[in-house]
Amino acid sequence: MKSSTITEKQLKKIEHYINALFLEDTTGHDFFHMRRVANMAKYIATHEGEEPSIAEACGWLHDVGDSKIFNNPTKMREKLFLFLKSIQIDAVTVDHIGQSIEDISYVEGRTPVKIYGKIVQDADRLDALGAIGIARTFAFGGAHNQKIYSDTNDEQTSIQHFFEKLLLLKQTLHTDTAKVIANERHEVMENYLRHFFNEWHMI
Ligand code: ADP
Ligand code: NI
Numbered sequence: 001m002k003s004s005t006i007t008e009k010q011l012k013k014i015e016h017y018i019n020a021l022f023l024e025d026t027t028g029h030d031f032f033h034m035r036r037v038a039n040m041a042k043y044i045a046t047h048e049g050e051e052p053s054i055a056e057a058c059g060w061l062h063d064v065g066d067s068k069i070f071n072n073p074t075k076m077r078e079k080l081f082l083f084l085k086s087i088q089i090d091a092v093t094v095d096h097i098g099q100s101i102e103d104i105s106y107v108e109g110r111t112p113v114k115i116y117g118k119i120v121q122d123a124d125r126l127d128a129l130g131a132i133g134i135a136r137t138f139a140f141g142g143a144h145n146q147k148i149y150s151d152t153n154d155e156q157t158s159i160q161h162f163f164e165k166l167l168l169l170k171q172t173l174h175t176d177t178a179k180v181i182a183n184e185r186h187e188v189m190e191n192y193l194r195h196f197f198n199e200w201h202m203i
Pocket of ligand 1: 066127133136141158161166
């Protein structure tokens, strides 16, 4: 059975739901992260010939039920499905959304099977790159009492995160649309790191 589209009105209700859930977050998972991922997922879907409204909804909802953010992720997801039904989203579409959330919020490294999971994982990963990715990295570092950098290599630092994860991300993307954007954001990070180390070693 084919899923239907999600209306503008339903998307607005989803946006309000997410606004209430993530309003207070300061670790890089705030409302604006959800909005960027929703918009990017919509953009990727449009360019990949998939249904943009479903991708957008999956983008808004992708971090609901993330165990890094919520104490009881299963309960959060159950509540979410009740909410989606309450705004008259049909069962097949709720299933698509559920699968994309499962797909991307599970153990890291798992590859999504379904197209909306792939699109949202790409959108989420793009938000970890570039100028915004740099800001999120240091926001995360600050929230977790992590140093910016240490040249004695005795502890985990935010700069290390670039080499351990962020510079490797562009190789892991699924869609061609996301790969093009990732190349540009990758360069922004390389330039940034070059400047960072120039300044670090300047005097
Ligand atoms: P999401 O759940 O949105 O995929 P993550 O929870 O993996 O994102 O990370 C949130 C943000 O924090 C990302 O921008 C990521 O790069 C950054 N981050 C994750 N782990 C670290 C770390 N050890 N040091 C610095 N930044 C990190
Ligand atoms: Ni996310």
